[in-house]
Amino acid sequence: MDPKKKEKIITALITLPAFVSIFFFFYCFSGWNFFISLTDWEGFVPSYNLVGFKNYVALFHDPLFWISFKNNLLLILLFVPGVILVGLILAILLDQKVRGEGVFRTIYLLPFALSFVVTAALWAWMYSPRVGTLNVLLERLGLGFLKSEWITDPNIVMYCIIVALIWQFAGYSGIIFLAGIRSIPGSHIAAAKVDGASPFAIYRRIVLPQLKPSFTTAFIIFMCFALKAFDFIWVLNRGGPGYSAHILGVSMYKETFGLDKFAYGAAYSMIILLLSLVVVVPFLSRVYRRE
């Protein structure tokens, strides 16, 4: 056989299982899910009657959808900038030729090692109104007036969640920015120092502008996380109290597996997919356009 053809066939063969399974489990499933969202499937027996976009229309009239959407927006607006800011601060601190840098880095990254169910258990304990760490400590430190019902208070539960999530991701955000800072050629910093720039000026005028790729990466990762988050909130308190901590991922799960409204849940998930694609596709096309 023509050796060139043989090589092509070998390449195809060794990659085929991986490509096929990825294609099936990600892209076929997405298409299948879209199809389901266009049916009227409710209950255990799948129904494939096409009803067009009825589910989506129902979604937009559903108050729960809008509560979830609003909470998701809150998550995005507070969590994403918050975790990026904390990560940036950690990175700048760690960049200062700190003694024991490795130890600090490891400590900051530990929360990221945890499963969301563990984080939920930990913060349920932290936030427990009667015996939880936060309220007890506040009391003991004489700051009793700051005590709160935390996650049992529907008005501030989302904020409690945001804080816990920032806690979980801060270290990860930190190493993204630290890697970015460290990739700036040392000669840039040295030249600025020789020119007489203060450390503050160096960070503001030289380091920060060159961190754009890190900002973009972090933004994409945390945005997509905010859109698909489910584990933490569900295990914490099933999205409660009531519906006050429902986000799109939580509502989708509830409608699908709690109320057996599969087509409706599929519509929910397509919205989540759409929002994620809006964020990711411009980013990926810019990164890979050059190749």
Place this chain on the structure above:
Amino acid sequence: MKIPKLSRIILYVLLGLFAVLSLLPLWSCVVTALKTSKEVILTTPVTPPLRPTLAPLMESLDYLKRPLINSLVLVGSGIMVSCFFGSILGYVFSKRRFRGSTILLVLVVLCLYIPPQVQLIPMVQTMSKVGLHGNLGALVLLYMIFGTPMCAFIFKTLYDEIPDSFINAAKVDGAGTWTIYRRIMLPLSVIPFVVAALLQVTVIWNDYIWGLVLTVGKANLPVTVAMANLKGSFVAEWNLQMAGALWVALPTLIIFIFLGKYVMRGYAGV
């Protein structure tokens, strides 16, 4: 002795503060897990137990025994296939490019950003159809495939660091695609495998939603789902809950503490 500059002092104070904040919930967890129920009420959540006891740990371990084994099985089987597939894809994307390989790469990387919510219903349907729904097999299959995109990306990034001249030299010497992979790439893949495997272990061990959706019955639960149930059913028994959480957290914490540098290589690259 030189008095350290004020700014350095502030630096270490800040670093220390963040360290305390990072460790506070974990510390509280460990401390509480070692207390008797009485002590939990009597002492603050951050003070160490006066009379530490292993009872909550033992009790929760008993409850989590089977799920822990389940999760170990999932981790072991999942990393093997996903790392292997990932390494081959990474090789092809990095060293054996062809027309359209960039598009395929983008499609694979895109998978990392596809929310699981769109896969939930089709996955349940598929697993039911092949009779795997409810038991561990479904999760085994899932983790094998789902881990591949991330592993492919990690391998591609790390394989890019191997000079192209290695591949060209092997080609001129007569080595075909598979031989190059087997005799040049694989032997140089120790670090990529470690990084990919550690990341996969973390992802699989920590996963919750798929375990929740695809397994039924106490014997089949991965440890995360079991622990979440523990939280739900013993609401007031904090020491038990914290002990359970500790069992779930321990393996990944150990990985991050002792093998942290490999983990960071994987995450900083993504």
Place this chain on the structure above:
Amino acid sequence: MASLTIKGLTKKYGETAAVEDLSLAVKDKEFVVLVGPSGCGKTTTLNSIAGLVEIDGGEIWFGDELVASPEHGISKIPQKREVAMVFQDYAIYPHMTVFGNMAFPLEIRKVDKREVEARVRKAAQLLEIEELLHRRPKALSGGQRQRIALGRAMVRNPKIFLLDEPLANLDAKLRVHARVELKKLQRELGVTAIFVTHDQIEAMTMGDRIAVMNDGHLEQMGTPAELYHNPQNRFVAGFIGSPPMNMLEGKLEAKDGQPVVDLGFCLYELPKKARELTKKTAASEVILGVRPENVVVTKESKRNALEATVVYVELTGKESNVHLEAGEFLLIAIRTSTQDLSAGDTVWLSFDEKKVHVFDRKSGKALL
């Protein structure tokens, strides 16, 4: 017969052509050097010969065998072309021993183990790296790695050797020594070699014939002497030789029937051999070229000499490079005696008549 023929080779990357319509022939057992500035296409040409790159047009023949031709749909994969190649970074596999590296091409071909051992040892002996055979490459020096790369290329007894700037990563002293060793080796093995470099000194000292490339084209191919004494165009004249040839821009005119070059500040009479020049060519904008060693510097004025001022005298050992300013031109002359010249002196420059070149300013071609 290990000859190599390239006809009309073209390789494009997107819109730009890295190599365009290149044709050259390499004889059996010849050592040919491809030389040119970065980006001239020499490495692309080498990679095309090896089959690492698919060409867009032209033909490549190994002896009587056509190994690449897009028009005929032929493109032999590199694995089957039976050439040996040494890369700039040597590509020594870190996870194998030196022996393992050298044995690799034979193992792939499933050569008998004893044969492998014998061939590797023989090559190692020739290259004087026998003691290194069981070491790992990690701790070895650049010079040692280069020899391992050569050894790996040699064990297959190939007919054609391709070398991509293999001396570029060696330090200066080692490089000079390696040049000699490499040439000796090629002679001993009796192989055809194609050697790529950007260093024209390397090209001149090593090549049986040299192919000067620029911007994807072949400028001229010939022996070192041919290129040095009879450059066919301005580029080759300026590229070969160090210090480079002096280039003076002027107008070609006829004065009393004799061809002269108007250099602005004076007129230079061209030698007798240029008598027919004004009749042969319509070109008027020309460049007068003369090599530094053919510029004679005198304190007394001479016939057909240019007046110049000494700018700077550079002592290079047994000679000195004298930097001069004549009119608006800067020239370099090479002299052996230096004491009598210093910056600011007024001198007269005459050119060795036999060694003067004239180039068409627009096309660059040599007119004389």
